[in-house]
Amino acid sequence: xxxxxxxKAAAAVAAATALSPLNRAFAQAQKLKVGVLxxxxxxxxxxxxxxxxxxxLAPGVIKQMLGVDxxxxxxxxxxxxxxxxxxxxxxxxxxxxxxxxxFDSGAALAIAQVAEQRGVPFVVNIAAAPQLTEQGxxxxxxxxxxxxxxxxxxxxxxxxxxRATNVAPRTAVFMHVNDTFGQAMQKGIGAxxxxxxxxxxxxxxxxxxxxxxxxLTVEVSKAKAANADFLLLVCRLNDAIxxxxxxxxxxxxxxxxxxxxxxxxxxxxxxxxLGPIANYCISNAPWYNPKTNMTKVVKAAFDKANPREKFxxxxxxxxxxxxxxxxxxxxxxxxxxxxxxxxxEAIRQTNITDRTVLGGPLKFNAKGQVEGNLSAxxxxxxxxxxxxxxxxxxxxxPVFPVPDxxxx
Amino acid sequence: xxxxLVVNVTIAGVLTGMVYGLMALGLSVIFGVVRVVNxxxxxxxxxxxxxxxxxxxxxxxDPFLAAIPVAAGFFVLGYLLQAGLINPFITxxxxxxxxxxxxxxxxxxNGMLIAFGPDxxxxxxAYQLESWEIGKILLDxxxxxxxxxxxxxxxxLFLFFKLSLTGKAxxxxxxxxLGALVVxxxxxxxxxxxxxxxxxxxxxxxxxxxxxxxxxxSLGPSYTLLAFIIVIVGGLGSLTGALLGxxxxxxxxxxxxxxxxxxxxxxxxxxxxxxxxxxxxxGLLGKKS
Numbered sequence: 001x002x003x004x005x006x007x008k009a010a011a012a013v014a015a016a017t018a019l020s021p022l023n024r025a026f027a028q029a030q031k032l033k034v035g036v037l038x039x040x041x042x043x044x045x046x047x048x049x050x051x052x053x054x055x056x057l058a059p060g061v062i063k064q065m066l067g068v069d070x071x072x073x074x075x076x077x078x079x080x081x082x083x084x085x086x087x088x089x090x091x092x093x094x095x096x097x098x099x100x101x102x103f104d105s106g107a108a109l110a111i112a113q114v115a116e117q118r119g120v121p122f123v124v125n126i127a128a129a130p131q132l133t134e135q136g137x138x139x140x141x142x143x144x145x146x147x148x149x150x151x152x153x154x155x156x157x158x159x160x161x162x163r164a165t166n167v168a169p170r171t172a173v174f175m176h177v178n179d180t181f182g183q184a185m186q187k188g189i190g191a192x193x194x195x196x197x198x199x200x201x202x203x204x205x206x207x208x209x210x211x212x213x214x215x216l217t218v219e220v221s222k223a224k225a226a227n228a229d230f231l232l233l234v235c236r237l238n239d240a241i242x243x244x245x246x247x248x249x250x251x252x253x254x255x256x257x258x259x260x261x262x263x264x265x266x267x268x269x270x271x272x273x274l275g276p277i278a279n280y281c282i283s284n285a286p287w288y289n290p291k292t293n294m295t296k297v298v299k300a301a302f303d304k305a306n307p308r309e310k311f312x313x314x315x316x317x318x319x320x321x322x323x324x325x326x327x328x329x330x331x332x333x334x335x336x337x338x339x340x341x342x343x344x345e346a347i348r349q350t351n352i353t354d355r356t357v358l359g360g361p362l363k364f365n366a367k368g369q370v371e372g373n374l375s376a377x378x379x380x381x382x383x384x385x386x387x388x389x390x391x392x393x394x395x396x397x398p399v400f401p402v403p404d405x406x407x408x
Numbered sequence: 409x410x411x412x413l414v415v416n417v418t419i420a421g422v423l424t425g426m427v428y429g430l431m432a433l434g435l436s437v438i439f440g441v442v443r444v445v446n447x448x449x450x451x452x453x454x455x456x457x458x459x460x461x462x463x464x465x466x467x468x469x470d471p472f473l474a475a476i477p478v479a480a481g482f483f484v485l486g487y488l489l490q491a492g493l494i495n496p497f498i499t500x501x502x503x504x505x506x507x508x509x510x511x512x513x514x515x516x517x518n519g520m521l522i523a524f525g526p527d528x529x530x531x532x533x534a535y536q537l538e539s540w541e542i543g544k545i546l547l548d549x550x551x552x553x554x555x556x557x558x559x560x561x562x563x564x565l566f567l568f569f570k571l572s573l574t575g576k577a578x579x580x581x582x583x584x585x586l587g588a589l590v591v592x593x594x595x596x597x598x599x600x601x602x603x604x605x606x607x608x609x610x611x612x613x614x615x616x617x618x619x620x621x622x623x624x625x626s627l628g629p630s631y632t633l634l635a636f637i638i639v640i641v642g643g644l645g646s647l648t649g650a651l652l653g654x655x656x657x658x659x660x661x662x663x664x665x666x667x668x669x670x671x672x673x674x675x676x677x678x679x680x681x682x683x684x685x686x687x688x689x690x691g692l693l694g695k696k697s
Contacts, residue, residue, distance in 0.1 A: 042626060045526040178671035208671040214621050217420045217548075218665035218673065225413045238528055238622065248537045249548050250416075273530065273622070277537070 031069040032332040034325055035096030037087055037111060038103055042079025043212050043238050046269050050314045051103055051125060054321030057301040058329075061322070065297070068329045077107050085110040092118050097338040098347075100324040103317075105129035105180040112140045121331075121344045125324040126317065128261070129184045133369040139340075141347055141368040143323055143357075145261070145286055145375070147181070151188035153375040154260030154284035159199050160389050161258070161282070161377055165400040168200040169229035169255050175219065175243070176234035177211035181262070185234040189260065204228050211236050216246050224252040230401075231257045233265075240264035241273045248277050255401035259283045266378050266385040268313035279380050280402040287376035287387065288319040289358040298322055298356050312384055319356035326352065327362065358393065409666075412544035417666045418659065423551040425658020427616050429651035430558035431631065432638035433565065434609035440645030441582040441602040444494055445502075447509035450632030451516040452607060456482060456614025457623040458524055464531040471531060472557065475615035479608040486607025491600040498599070513628065520625035528622035536619065554616035561612045562651055565605065569647070578602050582645070637677055641684045643694025652692060656680065 036055045039048035052074065059070040073096050077084035084107035088099055092114070099115055099122040102108055108127035115122035116137045124132060124142040128150050133142050145153065162168055174189065176182040186206065193199065205226040209219045220243060223231065231254050235243065244257070244265075257280075259265055265281040288295050299311050302318055311318070331346035332338065352362040360372030377389035381396055388398035435449045446452075459478045463469040493512075497505050533550075540547040569575035581588040581598050588595055621627075634657070642653025657677045665673035684691060 041521070041526045043624070045624075046528075049526075208669070210671050210674070214627075215424065216670075217424075218417050218662050219670040221413055221417050221420075222666065222670065225410055241528075241622070245537060249539050250546055251539065251541070269527070273528070275532070 031071050032329060032338060033071045033073055033095050033097045034328055035088070035091030035094075035099040035101075036072055036074045036321075036325075037077050037084060037091070037099060037101035037107070038074070038321075039079040039107070040076040042077075044079040044104060044236065046237055047263055047267065047317060048077070048079070048103055050267070050317035051101075051321040053302065053306060053309070053314055054125075054298075054318035055100070055325060057298065057305055057318070058322050058325040061297060061301050062326060062329045066329055066333050068333050070325065070329055072325075077102050077104070079104065079107075081106045081110045085114055088114040089118075092120050096120065097332075097340070098123065098328040098343060100125055100321070100328060103127065105132070105184065108132055109180065112137055115139045119340050121328070121340060121347055123324040123327050123347065125321045127181070129180050130188075131184075133367040137368065139344055141327070141364055143327060143362060143370045143373070144320055145373050146369065147184035147188040147261075148192070149371075149373070150261030150286070150375065151185060151192050155189070155192060155196055155199060157284040157375055157377040157389055158258060158260060159196065161398055161400055162200065164389060164391075164398055167255070167400055170201055171204045171226075171228040172201045172230050172232040173223045173226040173228035174203045174206045174232045174234075175223055176206070176208055177236055177239060177262075178208040179211050182208065182211070182234050185261065189232075201229065203232065209239065211239050213239065214242070216243050217250075219243070220246040220250055220252065224250055228254065230255040233257055233259050234262040235259065235264040236262070237264045237267050237269055240270055244270075244274055244277060244281070251406075253402075253404045253406040255405050257281045259285070261285055261375060263316075265380065266313070266316070268310065271313075271380060271383045275383075278383070280399055282377060282379045282388075282398075282400070283385065284375045284377050286316055286320065286373055287358050287378065288315045288356050289393065290387075291393070292355060294354045295319065295356045310384070323352075323355065323357060323362065414666065416544075416546055417662045419545070420548065420551065421659040421662025422655055423548070423555040423658075424620075424662070425655035426555040426558045426651070427551075427613055427654070428634065428638055428658050429654025430561055430616070431610055431613035432635045432642070432650040432654050433562060433647060434606035434613070435635045436639050436642070436645060436647055436650040437565070437609065438603055438606035439639070440647070441578055442490065442494075442498065442599045444498060444505055444603075445509065446606070447506060447632060448513035448516055448628075449610060449635045450630065451513045451520075451628035452482070453610045453614040453617065453631055454520060454623060454625065454628040455516060456611040457618045457621070457627070458520060458529070459611075460615045460618045461529045461531055461623060464533070470533060471615045471618050472553065475557065475612045478615055479611040482607040482611035483604040485604075487600045487604035489607070490603035491596065494603070495596060495599065513632065517625050517628060524625065526624060526626075528624050530622045531618055533619070548620070550619035554619050557612065557616055561609065562647075565609065566647065568605075574598075574601065634677070637681045640691055641681060643691025645695075646691065646693040649691055649693035656692075 038051045075087035088111040103126045105127040108124050116139050121139050126144050128147040130146040176186050207219050266283045271278040302311050335342040335346035359374040376387045378385040379388045386396040387393050438446050456478050460471040460474045463474040497508050535549045538549045577593050578598050581595050638653035638657050642649030660676045661673045664676035
């Protein structure tokens with residue numbers, strides 16, 4: 001070998017060595033590690049598992065659509081705020097590039113602190129407490145209406161419900177879970193309702209209750225004693241089941257049970273546990289748009305993965321969880337990097353128009369909040385939640401007052 | 409506040425309290441004789457609830473009828489648990505007993521999670537949502553039946569301890585351990601019998617609770633704590649005290665929820681506990697040591 005050949009060989013080796021970190025980085029950046037935090041046990045376990053179905057189908061759907069590889073790292077928050085915080089820390093230590101979850105507002109606030117401290121982007125799938133995106137966090141994003149948005153949308157739909165059924169109830173008794181979410185909704189309703197002068201009713205009593213309570217006899221007795229026309233309810237799943245049973249036991253049959261924006265009454269377990277007495281309960285909740293292409297794709301993937309489940313019972317949980325991972329994947333594709341700052345900036349620039357969720361395009365405002373996600377008015381009819389309003393998306397006509405209504 | 413509301417809530421509180429009392433009775437029986445604090449008490453009740461759910465699912469067996477085989481099964485399990493596992497720990501330091509029973513409780517919770525999953529389960533019997541109406545007073549049928557069953561079980565237990573030879577022997581062990589040994593009583597066997605009886609009580613309580621509560625594996629610890637509060641309020645080792653404590657706790661929760669705030673009603677049973685510990689540490693019907 002002469003000097004020229006040696007120099008050529010050395011240059012080739014040097015070039016290969018210099019390029020290999022880039023190769024490694026590019027290889028490393030081929031896959032996005034998404035830490036999924038959800039309450040898969042504890043009293044929110046059923047809803048958390050429902051959300052998990054949305055997470056589980058996301059990698060396959062996103063790979064087809066965007067060509068992006070996602071690795072899910074799932075953790076159970078056990079419906080416990082401290083556990084949520086600990087699990088978030090652990091996921092980050094184990095290499096999660098982005099966190100999504102956790103369904104619950106209290107847990108979301110705890111995880112947000114961790115994400116902010118560690119500089120890892122966190123996309124909230126479902127949590128309504130307004131303070132999540134009001135604290136100036138740089139790494140926290142939310143694709144779900146705030147309690148104020150839920151309240152405004154939900155109350156507006158109640159007005160639409162009364163107009164559609166030609167009924168004008170004068171009074172309501174308001175019951176709500178006494179946790180971060182329930183209190184946020186209570187404040188939102190308290191602030192919003194007086195401004196909505198087109199709504200014909202006033203709240204005659206407000207009763208807070210423990211979402212983990214096993215017995216709601218006292219609460220329902222107090223609510224019944226208010227002699228209100230209908231029950232305005234902000235609930236979760238297990239408490240909604242206990243409460244509805246107690247209403248029947250205490251022979252309290254108001255015009256209807258209407259939720260302005262909370263989980264529980266549209267869930268499958270609610271209808272399964274209660275049978276016919278679950279019918280006619282109304283939930284004004286963020287919902288999926290059944291007519292978009294994306295919804296059809298997600299529904300098909302859900303049906304294939306869960307042949308014994310009905311999409312209608314999991315729709316909201318699934319689509320919001322799916323979209324939170326889609327946001328991360330879309331940002332990763334544009335950023336071409338798992339660097340937290342690059343990923344975070346890319347998430348901030350998100351603009352997705354083909355969505356599953358009812359509402360406008362998926363774009364974050366300066367606070368990291370998506371604006372324009374809408375609610376639908378759904379009513380349990382023949383054991384399944386059906387969209388009854390807005391009319392453009394309606395699958396059935398609303399029933400109000402309910403058939404077993406007895407004036408107090 | 410309407411009087412009928414107060415009366416309805418009071419009745420519901422008393423009825424629920426009677427079932428609580430039966431649950432705590434088992435704990436009091438075990439501690440009063442064996443001197444072991446059963447930190448797996450709530451978990452045992454949860455297993456009994458699952459047993460009632462399973463028998464209903466398989467044979468459409470009403471929980472009232474299911475209480476008989478479930479109680480019998482729990483009697484045997486309680487006997488074996490005491491004889492096989494707990495007996496060596498009776499003379500060991502209390503913290504060893506505590507750790508043992510906490511470990512047993514954790515194993516039970518996780519066993520239930522594996523066997524049944526985290527979903528809430530219940531029974532759907534014909535009269536579950538029915539109530540009797542007497543003017544403006546509503547009597548919840550499942551609660552009334554459960555309270556009557558609790559009363560009957562408690563009465564049977566009292567009569568057993570009062571009138572039967574075995575019951576008297578068990579009381580002798582509780583009163584004077586050394587004396588019982590001296591007169592030739594088989595103390596180990598009697599301890600195991602007592603644990604079996606306590607387990608049978610909690611099994612009946614569990615079969616009654618499923619009539620108005622959904623069961624999940626994580627239900628146990630809160631009821632273990634509740635059982636302790638009831639027993640401490642009523643008096644550790646006092647059977648009547650356990651029943652009285654149960655009714656007091658059921659009633660205080662109901663009335664606190666009604667007059668103060670429903671979301672804070674469980675706070676009041678802890679408040680009652682503190683008051684009893686401050687002013688009558690032996691409990692309302694307990695004996696001073």
